Each structure stands twice: as structure tokens, then as C-alpha cells.
Amino acid sequence: MCGISALILADQSAAACPDLHESLGLLQHRGQDAAGIVTSGPKGRLFQCKGNGMVRDVFNETQLSGLIGSLGIGHVRYPTAGSSSITEAQPFYVNSPYGIVFAHNGNLTNADELRVFLDKIAHRHINTDSDSELLLNVLANNLQKTGKFRVNQEDIFTAIKDLYRQIRGGYACVAMIAGYGIVGFRDPHGIRPLVIGRRKTVAGYDYMLASESVVLDSLGFTDVEDVKPGEAIIITQDSLLRRVLAVSDRIAPCIFEYVYFARQDSIMDGISVYKARLSMGEALADQVTKSMGNEMDIDVVIPVPDTSRVAAIQLRKNVRRKLNAMALEFSGKNVLLVDDSIVRGTTSKEIIQMAREAGAKKVYFASCAPAIRYPNVYGIDMPTRTELVAHGRDDQQVAEEIGADKVIYQDLHDLVESVRKFNPAIEKFDTSVFDKYYVTGDVDEEYMASLEQGGRSGDSRGRLSIDSDCVGLYNSFNR
Ligand SMILES: O=P(O)(O)OC[C@H]1O[C@H](OP(=O)(O)OP(=O)(O)O)[C@H](O)[C@@H]1O
Numbered sequence: 001m002c003g004i005s006a007l008i009l010a011d012q013s014a015a016a017c018p019d020l021h022e023s024l025g026l027l028q029h030r031g032q033d034a035a036g037i038v039t040s041g042p043k044g045r046l047f048q049c050k051g052n053g054m055v056r057d058v059f060n061e062t063q064l065s066g067l068i069g070s071l072g073i074g075h076v077r078y079p080t081a082g083s084s085s086i087t088e089a090q091p092f093y094v095n096s097p098y099g100i101v102f103a104h105n106g107n108l109t110n111a112d113e114l115r116v117f118l119d120k121i122a123h124r125h126i127n128t129d130s131d132s133e134l135l136l137n138v139l140a141n142n143l144q145k146t147g148k149f150r151v152n153q154e155d156i157f158t159a160i161k162d163l164y165r166q167i168r169g170g171y172a173c174v175a176m177i178a179g180y181g182i183v184g185f186r187d188p189h190g191i192r193p194l195v196i197g198r199r200k201t202v203a204g205y206d207y208m209l210a211s212e213s214v215v216l217d218s219l220g221f222t223d224v225e226d227v228k229p230g231e232a233i234i235i236t237q238d239s240l241l242r243r244v245l246a247v248s249d250r251i252a253p254c255i256f257e258y259v260y261f262a263r264q265d266s267i268m269d270g271i272s273v274y275k276a277r278l279s280m281g282e283a284l285a286d287q288v289t290k291s292m293g294n295e296m297d298i299d300v301v302i303p304v305p306d307t308s309r310v311a312a313i314q315l316r317k318n319v320r321r322k323l324n325a326m327a328l329e330f331s332g333k334n335v336l337l338v339d340d341s342i343v344r345g346t347t348s349k350e351i352i353q354m355a356r357e358a359g360a361k362k363v364y365f366a367s368c369a370p371a372i373r374y375p376n377v378y379g380i381d382m383p384t385r386t387e388l389v390a391h392g393r394d395d396q397q398v399a400e401e402i403g404a405d406k407v408i409y410q411d412l413h414d415l416v417e418s419v420r421k422f423n424p425a426i427e428k429f430d431t432s433v434f435d436k437y438y439v440t441g442d443v444d445e446e447y448m449a450s451l452e453q454g455g456r457s458g459d460s461r462g463r464l465s466i467d468s469d470c471v472g473l474y475n476s477f478n479r
């Protein structure tokens with residue numbers, strides 16, 4: 001997963017960087033492999049700082065003070081395509097046309113096709129395996145076709161409208177055109193989230209786009225709204241224009257944002273993540289009661305710790321260390337462990353073993369999400385089918401695999417309703433990891449098999465990471 005943000009300040013003499021930097025800290029849970037900020041300063045000059053690691057590792061005071069300019073964009077990355085090489089840290093930049101920088105949350109499912117198109121037809125050099133670099137180059141190519149000396153809003157809308165026809169997958173994007181303004185757009189199915197807000201200042205309104213509303217709330221922005229599926233927004237010093245450029249009858253925001261990914265203090269597509277999680281818990285309680293029936297013998301319910309993900313990276317040297325503090329609760333009891341999800345089964349297996357070592361009599365495991373049996377192809381870094389503990393296994397077999405006496409999964413319909421009841425206007429969610437229904441319609445057996453082989457360009461699995469301390473191009477001496 002990734003987090004993105006974009007900011008344009010009303011006061012052109014002020015610096016966008018401090019707020020962008022803070023926005024990335026607030027989005028850190030969405031990506032911990034790399035972070036980057038690009039700002040646009042006087043004469044449209046672009047200033048960049050990006051690298052591998054957490055936000056606090058990538059930026060220091062000196063670097064931040066060098067990021068001058070009143071507009072900019074930022075990114076935190078958890079790769080789903082390409083590798084974790086620093087060369088794929090975002091934002092990406094192309095100089096032609098106009099000087100564009102770009103940041104993307106999501107994952108494209110037709111990356112192979114785009115790569116060929118950009119090479120053979122558009123004659124654009126792609127230097128990495130990142131699908132986001134492809135996306136940027138499709139946008140740049142579309143803008144180039146206008147042949148204009150200076151860009152205008154209509155041209156940008158046309159370029160994005162064309163892009164909607166060319167690319168497939170999940171994507172929320174922000175871009176900045178040097179010295180001109182910021183742009184945001186969201187895929188026609190609304191799979192990945194993006195919000196916009198404004199902040200009144202003496203100089204006028206500042207505008208910010210971000211993956212999650214928590215960023216805008218924390219930075220004092222108000223009138224926070226979701227960018228609509230298929231909508232593009234262009235903000236310059238003088239204007240804000242927004243337009244829905246692609247309409248889909250299959251709106252399907254990613255349900256996993258509510259289950260696990262988003263911060264609980266965010267509101268996404270009009271739904272409080274916190275309230276959705278409470279409601280999932282209620283539905284799961286019913287499911288547990290139903291599934292235990294007359295054999296209900298649970299003495300204690302224990303949540304698997306959900307450490308703040310920002311801090312967790314420090315604590316997460318291994319699963320056991322993370323879970324250690326809970327062992328005392330288990331002795332002599334029938335325990336129900338509750339987690340948001342079971343993916344590979346690593347966490348559940350480990351904590352169940354710990355519970356048994358600590359003297360638990362019976363250990364049941366309940367998951368707020370249904371069984372995850374299929375990969376995510378829209379921007380959440382999940383393993384391939386064969387690595388998923390529930391793939392090809394029924395509930396009983398999963399229980400055996402993770403060492404539980406019983407596994408109780410949330411029912412998919414209940415999960416959807418737990419979220420949907422807060423915004424019934426959303427008829428569907430992307431639930432592909434549970435039911436194999438991929439809303440873009442292009443994810444077939446061949447695609448899945450290629451994910452497993454790690455052979456598809458644009459897929460991170462099975463690929464070597466080419467590390468380099470040179471941002472933008474590979475450093476030869478490190479290879
Ligand atoms: O079956 P697995 O492959 O172990 O994956 C599932 C676990 O991964 C996540 O936790 P994680 O430890 O990543 O982060 P958290 O502290 O935010 O819960 C999730 O909350 C589950 O606990």
C-alpha cells in the first residue's frame with residue numbers, strides 16, 4: 001500500500017514542505033519502505049528528497065529546508081510492483097512536457113501492455129519495473145499530444161480522460177506540474193481512496209489532497225470531501241476545477257481499507273473507519289455465537305495487539321516479541337483470540353502456540369475478515385495464492401494449519417453490511433481477496449499464474465531488488 005498527498009498554498013512565499021512532511025508521517029502506516037517529497041519553487045524549479053526507509057529516516061532538517069516552494073506532493077511506499085529499490089521511490093519525475101512529478105497509490109493490472117505501448121508507440125524510456133512510472137508516462141504522453149506551448153486545464157482533463165481508457169487497476173494519484181499547480185484523480189471504480197480539503201488563510205485558501213482524511217483534519221483543513229471515482233481535480237494559484245471524467249456502474253472501494261489498512265480516525269467514502277470496525281466486531285460476535293452453538297465454552301476474549309503501525313516497525317522484529325506481553329492471560333483458560341485478518345497465518349500460528357505454551361486449554365481464533373483466498377491486485381501488498389493460508393483450505397484445515405481448535409471467520413455479507421450501513425449509496429466494495437471477483441474484469445487465471453511465477457513485469461514478487469544510493473537512475477557500482 002502507499003500514501004499520497006499534494007498541497008498548494010495560497011501564500012506563494014510560504015513553504016509547502018512542513019505540512020507535506022507531516023502528512024507523510026500521518027500516512028506512514030500506508031508505506032514504510034520509501035518516502036519522498038517534491039516541491040515546486042521559484043521559476044518552477046523542482047526540489048526533491050526521497051529515499052528508502054521511514055519518514056523520519058528519509059528527511060532531516062537540512063533536507064527539509066531545501067525543499068522550497070509553496071506547492072508540492074509527497075509519497076510513502078509499500079511496493080506492489082517492481083522492487084523496493086530506491087530508484088522506484090516516489091514521486092517520479094519526467095521533464096517533458098512541462099515538468100511533471102507524480103505519486104501513485106494502487107496497482108495496475110495491464111502494466112505489461114502499457115510497457116509495450118510506451119516503448120513501441122510512444123517511444124518513452126521506462127527505467128524501472130514500477131507501474132507508477134508507466135502511469136506517469138501515459139499521462140505525460142497524453143499531455144504531449146496536445147502540442148501546446150503551455151498547459152491549460154482543458155488539456156489536463158483531456159489527458160486524464162484518455163488515461164482512464166488506457167490503464168486498468170486500482171489507482172489514486174497526485175501530480176504536480178512545475179510552476180503551475182497540483183492535480184489529483186481517482187480510478188473510475190473508486191478502489192483506492194483520495195480526499196480533498198481546504199484551509200482558510202489571510203492570503204486565501206490552501207488546498208490539500210491526501211489518501212486519508214486524518215491528514216487534512218490534523219493539518220487544520222476543513223470541508224473535507226472524497227474525490228469521486230473517476231474524478232480529476234486541478235488546482236492552480238487562481239482556480240480549482242473538478243470534473244468526473246469516467247463513470248462506472250461498478251463503484252467498488254476497497255473493503256480492506258476498513259478492515260485493516262486505513263487509520264481508524266479516518267473517514268473514507270463517507271464512512272468512519274472506526275465505526276465500521278466496531279460494527280464488524282458486533283457482526284463477528286454474532287458469528288462466534290452461531291458457530292460455537294451449544295459448545296460455547298470461551299472464558300476469555302483477547303485481541304491480537306494492533307500496535308500503532310508507525311511504532312510497530314520498531315517492535316516487530318518478530319511476531320513473538322510483539323505478542324509476548326499477553327501470555328499471562330492464557331493459563332488454564334479457553335481462549336478466543338481475535339484479529340482483523342489471517343493472511344499467511346504467521347501471526348495466528350505464533351500466538352496460538354504461545355497461548356498453548358502458557359497453559360491455555362482450548363484456543364479458538366476469530367477473524368474480522370472472511371478467509372483470504374485470492375491475491376490483491378489493486379494496491380495492497382498481499383502474497384500470492386499459494387502463500388495464503390486459506391487458499392485451497394476449508395476452515396477446519398486452516399484451524400489445523402495454524403494450530404487452533406477452531407477458526408471462526410466473519411461472513412462476507414456481514415462484513416460488507418458492517419461497512420455499507422454507514423453509506424448505503426455504495427452498493428459494492430472490492431472484496432476480491434475473499435470472493436475472487438475482480439471489478440476491473442481483466443484478472444484471469446493466466447494473470448494469477450504469472451503473479452505466482454513472479455514473471456510479470458510490474459510485479460514485485462520474485463524480483464531482485466537493485467539497491468542504489470542514487471535517486472532516479474541506478475548506480476552502476478552498486479550492482
Ligand atoms: O496472517 P499473517 O500473515 O500473519 O497476517 C495477518 C496479520 O497481519 C496484520 O498485522 P501486522 O502485524 O502486520 O500489523 P498490526 O500491528 O497493525 O496489526 C494483521 O493485523 C494480522 O495480525
Ligand SMILES: NC(=O)CC[C@H](N)C(=O)O
Pocket residue numbers: 001002003077078079080081082088104105106107108130131132379380381
Ligand atoms: N502500494 C502501492 O500503492 C504501491 C504503488 C505502486 N504500485 C508501487 O509499487 O510503487
Ligand SMILES: [Mg+2]
Pocket residue numbers: 304305306339340347
Ligand atoms: Mg495485526
